[in-house]
Amino acid sequence: MSELFGSAFHADPYPTYARLRAEGGIRRVSTPDGSVAWVVTRYPDVRAGLADPRLSLSRDNAGAGYRGFALPPALDVNLLNLDPPDHTRLRTLIAGEFTPRRVHELTPAIAAAAGELLAALPSGEPLDLIGSFAAPLPLRVIGDLLGVPVADRERFRGWTTTLLAPRPEQPPSAARDAVAGMHGYLVDLVARKRAEPGPDLLSGLIAVRDDEDRLSEAELVSMAFLxxxxxxxxLVNLIGNGTRALLAHPEHLACLRAEESRLPRAVEELTRYDQPLQWAIRRFPTREVEIAGVEVPIGDTVLLGIASANHDEEEFEDADSLVPDRDPNPHLSYGHGIHRSFGSRLSQVEATTAFSALLARGVRAAVDLADLRWQPSFRNRGLVELPVLLG
Structure with a gap:
């Protein structure tokens, strides 16, 4: 099914998802990385699959057809690759850093960072919002949270782009080199934090590792990677995709500028409407399991379509429309069940703060939105650049 991952799909995947839902909601396909996978596209099946303990995240349960990033062992033992009880243990250790109180404490710093970044940008001159705002803001926030030195942060932009949005001319070794670069850097950062700890998340996890012996060294490095x-x-893609959606709907943009109190609910809708993460992390049945009326064999790769589920017309009224005040909005952008993202609260606060700063400054498109280019990735949906004019 080549149209699933072609250029038209990258530009607008939602018609393809609608056709897949109409044709049964599950399809066996070949992905661009050479894997064979079952793609699941209807909301009830995706939601059930996200919480199904028979669908393992551990690569130990993968069949011979699975291919993926060849991660070093020290990057592979994180929440995206573990089942209970190890998943439960690690999630409990890190969840304390993402409580409502902790996120509330981080909010002023996020607002200050957004304000500083926008204040440094010119008015009335075309600029790329991705490179000048959407990328630097989350890099600064997560860098502060983990204690990554400012001088080192831009390197991560290159590594993640190589992994998630590879260029056609990119050599086969580029992804492997990017992973090796991230791994080496994190091992070195852990050593530096151990020697000179600070008030950051990574230093706190090191203390748990060294004093209480509840984290292995590999788990520590892997959690930092995640x-x-x-x-x-x-977050880069949520800010970029959300801004593009608002620019395409100027009536909603104007209403949110006039009534900023509506923004938190609007951010939830923007998260549903053009979800950056198209698929949940791959899963592998530990025994034969029925999904959408089809028996999926043990060890096969299952991709649960979050973006498709978020546009399922059987679950969401006017599913393909942007409805800023949508309520309820049971989107699956942050997962469901025990694997729901522990950083969802921080993500929403960060996105809300970013959009609030943009609304206050004023933003309009500098090019025809139909001409925007999307990253050639089937896993993640994000713009290559977003030319805008700031007020």
Missing amino acids: ALWAGYEN
Whole structure:
């Protein structure tokens, strides 16, 4: 099914998702990385699959057809690759850093960072919002949270782009080199934090590792990898995709500028409407399981379509429309069940703060939105750049 991952799909995947839902909601396909996978596209099946303990995240349960990033062992033992009880243990250790109180304490710093970034940008001159705002803001926030030195942060942009949005001319070794670069850097950062701890998340996890022996060294490095990667790339695309959606609906943009109190609910809708993470992390049945009336064999790769589920017309009225005041809005952008993202609250606060700052400054498109280019990735949906004019 080549149209699933072609250029037209990258530009607008939602018609393809609608056709897949209409044709049964599950399809066996070949992905661009050479894997064979079952893609699941209807809301009830995706939601059930996210919480189904028979669908394992552990690569140990993968069949011979699975291919993926060849991560070093020290990057592979994180929440995206573990089942209970190890998943439960690690999630409990890190969840304390993302409580409502902790996120509330971070909010002034996020607002200050957004304000400083926008204040440094010119008015009335075309600029790329991705490179000048959407990327630097989450990089700064997650960098502060983990204690990554400012001088080192831009390197992560290059590594994540190589992994998630590879260029056609990119050599086959580029992804492997990017992973090796991230791994080496994080091992070095852990050593530096151990020698000179600070009031950051990574130093706190090191203390748990060294004093209470509840984290292995590999788990420590891998959790840092997950926080940097997931906490950064998804926010870049959420800000970029959400801004593009508002620019395409100027009536909603004007209403939100006039009534900013509506913004938190609007951000939830923007998260549903053009979800950056198209698929949940791959899963592998530990025994034969029925999904959408089809028996999926043990060890096969299952991709649960979050973006498709978020546009399922059987679950959401006017599913393909942007409805800023949508309520209820049971989107699956942050997962469901025990694997729901522990950083969802921070992500929403960060996105809300970013959009609030943009609304206050004023933003309009500098090009025809139909001409925007999307990253050639089937896993993540994000713009290559977003030319805008700030007020």
